[in-house]
Amino acid sequence: MTKEWRPRIVAFFCNWCTYTAADLAGVSRMKYASNVRVIRLMCSGRVDPQFVLDALTRGADGVLIGGCHPGDCHYAEGNYKMLRRFQLLKRLLRDMGIEEERVRLEWISAAEGDKVKAVINEMTDQLLKVGPLGLPQRFEEWDKEVTRLEEEIRGGDAAGAGCACAAKLQKPAAASKSEVAHV
């Protein structure tokens, strides 16, 4: 596909403020970049940092978290909890070589449809400048150094019939979902 690259943003919006604001933006027929995918949560406090990184490792170029303004959380203080996580997460991401622009926390009240539009457009512009993150592609690139040997062995196995232990590579991004083992 010759389509020009557009950043992909996964957004986690709280049900009461930012999701509603995005609804308002819709009802008001505001126009904004189409590359954002909103996932509704009840509160920004539900945003597990794992969600942010899971989105990035699965190919998102940016993650936007939207919650109620400080003091306005429907659940009193869930947004503060997200804010505290975000402060350290930003540092961790920086240390891991992920640009600051890729993960953003915004307070958007239910009345601020225009802010939804402004933030999404602004973030899209910033990400256009920063460029693709492409973690799945990077992982693939990294793993070329080991897939070579694996393929060699697999080829050998196919030839030397009878060997049934073709090592199936466990995809690194998908954590091993081992069953509970009590010993």
Next chain:
Amino acid sequence: MSKPKVAFYWCASCGGCEETIVDLAEDILGIVEKVDIVLWPVAMDFKYKDIEAMPDKSIAATLLNGAIRTTEQEEMAHMLRRKSQYLIAYGACAHLGGIPGLSNQFSREHMLKFNYEDAPSMANPKKTRPQLKFADGGREPTLPELHHVVRTLDQVVEVDYYVPGCPPTPKLTNVAVTALLENRLPPKGSVIAPDIALCDECPRKASKPVNTSFTEFKRPHQKLMDPNLCLLAQGIVCMGPSTRSGCEAACIRGGMPCTGCFGPTSRVRDQGLKILSSLCSNVAPKENGEIDKVLEGIPDPVGTFYRYGLAKSLMRRKVNLPVK
């Protein structure tokens, strides 16, 4: 009936896991009685070609420790996988990448340069580096190549079970080996340790107040620690709440916080992010500046939260490093 064949192998590791085998003490005799050790480079002399000559699946179980860092380790992992019925990732490095996994914060060139040129203990005026090939009296010996990325065992070959820990405790090792010998095996892919966080068996569990919120974080050397009080209640980062139990809180009993070598529970995809989420949620202040001030007490989040788990984390490696 011949005794089942068992192999021990080490890749990128410190040798501590091998120590654990020895630490089985008398128990090892019982094991040795029941099995034939076909490979154990640290203790006995075996040749690669001997293993290569063995029929596929002829080894009952291989306990492999260490991360996969070089082409040789990669090759051995593949070969042992082929020769073994069960491949067990033994210890934190094989399970999670372990301490070697921390070098996923740096490029290969950076590591080589530091180790062969810049390290304060290094005397190498000619800046000689290991060569992949060299000529020696008409022969051309080769050395394995260092990979750019440190990997867990299961990022290279399929793994049947994991015995966690840095190193695994003799008790868990015994449990694993006994389970193998008696064929009482848990579902494939299991980590041979309880699927509950460490606090469950922590001697200081009861001392943690229910309303612990953090106004500062201190590192162990910065504080005179109360030997009985929960370390988190003292503002010391302890990974216990997000780490599998099974070690019987060895570090905490020794006066040091848990650093997470047993890895996450099965319900967690990224141990570091989960402890981050938990600790930060309970930071006391509400303003950015004050929050940051509290979090200054964690100067190196990657090193703190991914001491053993970086290679296995969602990001695996600092994402902007080269592979060339």
Next chain:
Amino acid sequence: MKYSYYPGCSLKGQGRAYEESLLPVMRHLGIELEELPDWNCCGATAYMAVDEGKACVAASRNLAIAEKAGLQQVLAPCSACYLVLNKTQHLIHDYPQIKSAVDRAMTSVNLKYSTDIPVRHPLDVLISDVGVDAIKQKVTHPLKGLKVAPYYGCQIVRPYATFDDQFNPTSMDRILEALGATMVQFPLKTKCCGGSLTGTLPEAGLRLSYIILKEAIKRGADVIATVCPLCLFNLDSFHGKIAAKWESARIPTVYFTQLMGLAFGMTAKQMGLQRGLVPMKPLASAPACCAARTAAAAT
């Protein structure tokens, strides 16, 4: 407190009494003014109307010089300079064409316009940074009994009302009241003085000046205080023509800084009051010598 002082053409020429009074008054209040090196025309009057881009280039060079010198604030006493410098900053933000014209021009002279240095008016600085109380403390010769018509002109609160109300500014009122003067209720505070129409279309321009002068007299003012060199010029210079066309409306017009200087015990001469065409009556409160000088200066 240190400010970069941008005099503009007026304060070095026609409006030099403004500079003569402003500098000692500010010094007296502990404000350090450092003249912007190598400044040029602000880009005011016809320039802005003919070519906004070029006017902005002229203005932004001054701001870029200030930026290069690492100065924090620019003080622009002339209303036109104050407005044009502020307007330039707005236009650079609002219009990419203007921004690129400015960037191009600045690059060619090895300058860079990257931040908006606050452009401040003396009234703003006196009210917001110095404060009325500090001014009050410096008053040695209160302007008791002096009735002043405070006249701000059109430019300092419009269109960018940053430090005062757009329709009823009061910063100068508050400063002059601190000096002991009485303000007459003056609804023409921000009405047009005639601007450059006094030169180009005198029958329209002079009428506007006349309205202001007449209303000030009607409301019992002794003097009109202003902040703008052009306003002062218009209100002070055409009394003969105004008298011929309508009626005599002679009332002195002075810079508010001149009144401040008098209240601080400075002499009329020091304040450049002798440059006014309609003399100001000596102040009752002024020490004998000063009163004499005021009269002398006035004649």
Next chain:
Amino acid sequence: MQSTKENIRIGFYVCHCGHNIAAMVDCADVAKYVKGLPNVVLSRDYKYMCSDPGQELIQKDIREYKLNRVVVASCSPLLHEHTFRSATAAGGLNPYYFHMVNIREHDSWVHTDRGEATVKAKALAHAAIDRVAFHKALETKTVKINPDALVVGGGIAGIHAAMTLANAGKKVYLVEREPSIGGHMAKFDKTFPTLDCAACILTPKMSEVGAHPNITLWSYSEVAQVDGYVGNYKVRVKRKPRYISEERCIGCMDCISACVFKEPKFEDEFNEGLGKRKPVYIPFPQATPQIVVIDPNVCLNFKRTKGPDGTPIVSDRCKKTCVEACGDKNAIDFTQKEEIKEIEVGTIIVATGFKTFDSKRVPAYGYGIYKNVYTALEIERLVNASGPTGGEVILREGKNPDGSPKHPKSIGIIHCVGSRDKKTNVWCSRVCCMYSMKLAHLLKEHTGAEVYNFYIDIRAPGKGYEEFYNKLLDEGVHFIRGRVGEVTDWAMTPEEEGKLVIRVEDTLAGYVRRIPVDMVVLSSGLEPQADAQDVRRLFNMSCGTEGFFLERHPKLAPVNTFTDGIFIAGACQGPRDIPDTVAQAGAAAAEALVLIDKGFVEQEPNTAFILDEECSGCKSCIPLCPYSAILYDETRKKAHINEALCKGCGTCVAACPSGSIVQNLFEDEQIFSEIQGVLAYD
């Protein structure tokens, strides 16, 4: 994975919503794409999924195709999630096997490229298909509703809402901040367009409130704290000291005449400062409750300085003639202290009203500079027969040559003061055209003066409103279209001397006019109350950008808020006139009655629970819960969530370091699958 245990059969429906979605999203293409996704048994596009046939289609398909999951891609779940869950349930499935995709508000309405919007719809649909496989059957929780209600604000909205509930047999607490109920309406002289006397229609209602056996009226009180949730709110009400025992005062007002101040001396708030009152006073003759108030700021019996906590200190230096006059009734109590009452209610109606725009913010109009510039509310009092002048319109400044008070001969009324202006408030205040015309009529009637209205547009869209405008035109009231530039005392001609000159561009005549008048009336706009932000926090509501309380949906839920069981009525939600306010108050009361009479409310089962076996008892989650729903079980050494208290924010779930808390409807696996889904389609 779930799908290995259960054979997942998903039915997918994409709604055209007429052209709303179909115009920007290729619905057929989305349906085709989804058909190829795992577990999808059928995939349809349909014109209106929320219509009866649309819902029946889902039910039929569930039975025919043995579906066990349903996904609908249409509008916002905040709008129709309930509808489709019900349809799913009617088809015989647990309603929580349904998931909704928002491709209208979040897609078709906000994008301009059909290709891109369709791609987005596919990605969102993919996420839902992945997610719904992990859905579980859940039970809807029900919560009992306490039948008692609280109404906050005793203006016409609060009065009407309280009366409606009380007449339906419900117990109502009515809390009013001022000493009397009545609000703004009590200050009005007449009401437009019928010119009913405001007092004649309001005061009977007020006394009814005061006497109603089902209404507990707490005036001079404020809500201090609200805890709990729909059906079970715990409210703390602060009762300010009025230094009068409400039980003993009979409203004889003997104390007022006996006060040591022989003449009223202090600014009378009810009369907008145009009249005076004594330290002991009753706000206005028909005040409800009929109980006097003592103002400690001016009463001689209190010290000028206040105590460290801000409470007035009794000095005992007055002769206390009031106490004497009260005699045996013994109703005056200088030691009265602020009191906190705690009540439990199931529903709350917030009707806290508006404030008028401060006209001083537009200095060009001279309010506070020229004495003969008035606000409209001042004129309401001035033309009122029970007002400070007994209905005589007297100018504040200027006397006739004989020294008698001067009446205006010409009056200018400026519309839209502070309204429809980017510099102040952008919104139209909706009532100011009509009340300006009402005042024009009344002023003309009272004074015979020439009355000029300066307007931008005449907005008279109510019943009988346009007719009222026509009536005024016939009466000879002048209407000049143009926004007034300034009001000044700068006279240019002898005729203008001593007058206020209104300078305005007459946009119909096309020139700038100067109109000299004796009196200027500023029709100030309506604004949110100064403390609207505090009030909204108190009740966990939202405000719009302008600061009025935000309704749940502007059309479909205009009196609901985002917090269940809390409703809004009247001008606290936006400017409105009396008929609309009363209608809305009735609607809010009806909504509250729906909950009360049903007796229970269904709640989203999105609560969290602890995986008991897996919990290590690390206690990290316990301080995080704002509702103290997580307890530490000391015997079992594990955390436990009290489901009744959990509100389902999920904060503890995100923070559980060992992943041992699960939130229903928002399980980790469901969200991870959603993330995977939205990124599965480029």
